[in-house]
Amino acid sequence: MPNTESLNVAVVGTGYVGLGTAVMLAYLGHHVTGIDIDERKIEMLRRGELPIYEPGLADLLHASESRLTWTSDYAAAIPEADVIIVCVGTPPLPNGHPNLRYIAEAARSVAQNLNGKFQVIVNKSTVPVGTGDWVTRILEDNAPDYHANRYAVVSNPEFLREGTALHDSLYPDRIVLGSASQEGIERLRQLYRRLLEQDFTPPEGVPRPAGLARPQFVTTSLNSAEMIKYAANAFLALKISFANEIAGLCERVDADIEEVVHGIGHDQRIGHRFLVAGAGWGGSCFAKDTAALISTGAEYDYDMPILQAAVDVNRHQRQLVVSKLQRHLHRLQGKRVAVLGLAFKPNTDDLRDAPAHDCITRLMELGAQVVVHDPVAMEQARREWSHLSYQEASSAYDAVRGADAVILMTEWQEYHDLDWEQAVASMRRRLVIDTRNVLRQLPSDTVLEQIGRRRVQETHALPMLPVGASSVHV
Ligand SMILES: NC(=O)C1=CN([C@@H]2O[C@H](COP(=O)(O)OP(=O)(O)OC[C@H]3O[C@@H](n4cnc5c(N)ncnc54)[C@H](O)[C@@H]3O)[C@@H](O)[C@H]2O)C=CC1
Ligand SMILES: O=C(O)[C@H]1O[C@H](OP(=O)(O)OP(=O)(O)OC[C@H]2O[C@@H](n3ccc(=O)[nH]c3=O)[C@H](O)[C@@H]2O)[C@H](O)[C@@H](O)[C@@H]1O
Numbered sequence: 001m002p003n004t005e006s007l008n009v010a011v012v013g014t015g016y017v018g019l020g021t022a023v024m025l026a027y028l029g030h031h032v033t034g035i036d037i038d039e040r041k042i043e044m045l046r047r048g049e050l051p052i053y054e055p056g057l058a059d060l061l062h063a064s065e066s067r068l069t070w071t072s073d074y075a076a077a078i079p080e081a082d083v084i085i086v087c088v089g090t091p092p093l094p095n096g097h098p099n100l101r102y103i104a105e106a107a108r109s110v111a112q113n114l115n116g117k118f119q120v121i122v123n124k125s126t127v128p129v130g131t132g133d134w135v136t137r138i139l140e141d142n143a144p145d146y147h148a149n150r151y152a153v154v155s156n157p158e159f160l161r162e163g164t165a166l167h168d169s170l171y172p173d174r175i176v177l178g179s180a181s182q183e184g185i186e187r188l189r190q191l192y193r194r195l196l197e198q199d200f201t202p203p204e205g206v207p208r209p210a211g212l213a214r215p216q217f218v219t220t221s222l223n224s225a226e227m228i229k230y231a232a233n234a235f236l237a238l239k240i241s242f243a244n245e246i247a248g249l250c251e252r253v254d255a256d257i258e259e260v261v262h263g264i265g266h267d268q269r270i271g272h273r274f275l276v277a278g279a280g281w282g283g284s285c286f287a288k289d290t291a292a293l294i295s296t297g298a299e300y301d302y303d304m305p306i307l308q309a310a311v312d313v314n315r316h317q318r319q320l321v322v323s324k325l326q327r328h329l330h331r332l333q334g335k336r337v338a339v340l341g342l343a344f345k346p347n348t349d350d351l352r353d354a355p356a357h358d359c360i361t362r363l364m365e366l367g368a369q370v371v372v373h374d375p376v377a378m379e380q381a382r383r384e385w386s387h388l389s390y391q392e393a394s395s396a397y398d399a400v401r402g403a404d405a406v407i408l409m410t411e412w413q414e415y416h417d418l419d420w421e422q423a424v425a426s427m428r429r430r431l432v433i434d435t436r437n438v439l440r441q442l443p444s445d446t447v448l449e450q451i452g453r454r455r456v457q458e459t460h461a462l463p464m465l466p467v468g469a470s471s472v473h474v
Contacts, residue, residue: 006030007191010081012106014041014070016052016284016350017124017158018087020165023057026064027203028194033069033077045070053349053376056166056205063203078113083191085122085156086110086135096291100134103127107135111142114151120184122156126229126289128296132178132222152184155222157229162283163347166206170195174216178225185219192217230296233289234307239274240281241310244317247277247452257452258437277452279359279409279435280317282344284352287311318358321435322366324449325405328431333367336428338399339390341410342374342381349377351384355435356409360388373399375414401426411436420446 006029011022014036022034036042041051048065050058061068071077078084088102103125110121121139123132136153140146155178160168175192177185194200196215202208220228247257257277265272281287290311297304322332329335344354351357356372363370370390374381378392393399396415400406400423408415420442424430430446432439437450 005190005193007082007187008080009033009191010035010077010084012036012084012086012110013088013102013125014038014045014051015087015089016054016162016165016348017160018085019050019052019057020054020160020169021085021087021124021158022068023060023064024166024169025191026067027060028200029067030191031067031069033071033081035071035074035077037072039072042070042072053347054165055163055347056203059205060166060203074109074113078110079115081119083120083122083187084110085124087124087158090125090127090288092288092291096295098126098128098288098292100127100131103131103135104138107138108142111139112144114139114143116145116150118150118152118183118187120152120154120181120187122154122188124156124158126157126233126285126292127155127226128230128292129223129226132226152179152181152187153222154179154181154184154188155225156188157225157232159229159232162350163345166203170200170202170206171198171209171212172215174218176218176220176225176228178220178222178228180222189217230289230293233285234293234310236274237281237286237290237314238306238310240276240278241313241317243275243277244280244451245313248320250452254454256454277437278317279321279355279451280314282353282355284344284350287314287353318355319362320451321355321359321407321409321433322362324433325363325407325431328447328449329404329429331366332363334369335404336369336371336402337363338393338403338406339363339370339372340374340396340399340406340408340415341412342372342385343377343410346410346412349380351377351380354409357385357388359407359409360385360390364388364390371399371403374410375412397423397426400424403427404429405431405433407433407435408439409435411438 009025009030009032011018011032011034014034018034022032026032044051086106088106090098090100093099123135132153132155139151157176159172177188179185196217198214243261246260250257250260261275264270290307294304294307339356339360342351342354342356343349360370371393372390373393373396396418416438424443424446432442432446433449435451437453439448442448
């Protein structure tokens with residue numbers, strides 16, 4: 001094992017996880033080379049620009065610049081690396097199984113450049129149980145001189161959330177390492193020593209949480225580590241779907257999901273987190289990982305009805321938003337609907353499986369005129385959602401002006417801080433569907449619909465107003 005505190009690390013794949021990992025490890029003092037086959041990303045990173053939006057990441061990137069290198073050439077990074085961390089994508093195939101093509105390609109490229117000394121190949125991508133063994137086989141088949149090479153394969157699942165990636169990377173609850181190689185585990189203990197002991201100066205803007213416990217160091221078999229990642233995401237998705245199911249019943253029996261969650265959350269066995277009802281979970285991983293787990297079950301002829309129900313509840317939840325709109329506006333043909341927020345959650349530009357996509361698609365099918373705004377994801381949407389013909393607004397106020405309804409899809413702070421008095425005064429009809437339950441007091445003549453909550457502001461008829469009218473009596 002190298003004696004120095006600082007290791008040479010190659011991070012393969014510079015997406016949301018790879019970038020967070022590379023920058024965090026450089027901040028902790030390691031020398032990191034990020035490798036990506038996407039040369040556009042590498043060029044941007046070389047210019048000091050980030051290809052993704054993640055709060056605080058640009059500052060940390062610049063603070064650690066001297067220990068960060070970017071390349072598309074495996075040969076420039078792998079031979080020198082003590083640790084190679086694979087963070088390539090594992091997107092879903094139509095049958096729910098993850099596409100492991102990028103993992104196989106990365107493993108082959110790594111194998112061809114191994115140096116013959118002891119190197120640790122870490123898999124951080126989310127992969128089905130058994131992938132670590134399969135990667136070992138790919139390394140054996142492709143390393144130039146298999147017998148001369150010594151290496152360990154370790155599964156090290158990632159638990160960061162987009163939007164809070166730095167916080168989650170620097171202050172993790174646990175670091176999970178699965179491997180049959182004790183030597184591999186020990187090298188990773190060295191890699192993560194500063195994290196484990198919380199022995200670093202917190203970067204500006206990412207303070208250490210008060211009373212923070214040190215991360216748990218969890219070592220397991222390769223298979224168990226791979227399973228831990230899927231089980232964790234499945235359980236979180238399940239919690240949200242449970243909250244959404246109870247929210248639906250709350251609406252029918254005139255109870256309030258927020259009061260209910262507050263009440264049950266004080267039971268320490270339940271807790272408050274990940275029980276916020278809304279438009280359903282989205283993002284790059286929950287749908288992909290629940291589908292992957294169900295598809296793994298199917299391979300073994302093993303049903304997973306609880307997980308399947310969580311997925312079904314989520315699908316239904318996505319449709320709820322438009323139903324709420326129809327309840328008030330009836331026919332949506334020609335109605336102008338403002339959608340605030342496109343990203344699947346605040347503080348990211350990631351649009352993968354964003355609930356806003358389903359909502360906009362449905363609104364368009366029903367003939368509505370859709371105007372959208374997002375503080376950071378508009379450009380991304382122009383690239384990825386070019387099949388949707390909505391109008392873009394340059395500000396939230398512009399989106400809302402003249403609208404028959406506003407749907408708040410993503411709880412960006414900017415929307416929370418809007419001057420709602422001014423915003424609703426410019427609407428044609430004062431109907432606000434808050435799918436994230438974040439709005440509190442709107443002008444009294446506004447209908448505010450939330451998820452699973454008693455109608456916070458009630459009105460019996462929804463008047464149509466001349467645009468710009470400042471008040472109305474109902
Ligand atoms: N996005 C997230 O918040 C989290 C993602 N994960 C998992 O981490 C993995 C990566 O996810 P993201 O970072 O979101 O993916 P991403 O799609 O943002 O990034 C993947 C990157 O890998 C690169 N790549 C593909 N093949 C390559 C190859 N052969 N060599 C070098 N680079 C290659 C792509 O060009 C891309 O830049 C996935 O398995 C995901 O499930 C785990 C925890 C959190
Ligand atoms: O494997 C992954 O990719 C990651 O997936 C999630 O992280 P992420 O998808 O970035 O974001 P979350 O904060 O978990 O939110 C996911 C979705 O659930 C929704 N959500 C979240 C929490 C909640 O209480 N209610 C709720 O509807 C969010 O709005 C969002 O659409 C997990 O939280 C991470 O631990 C995991 O590493």
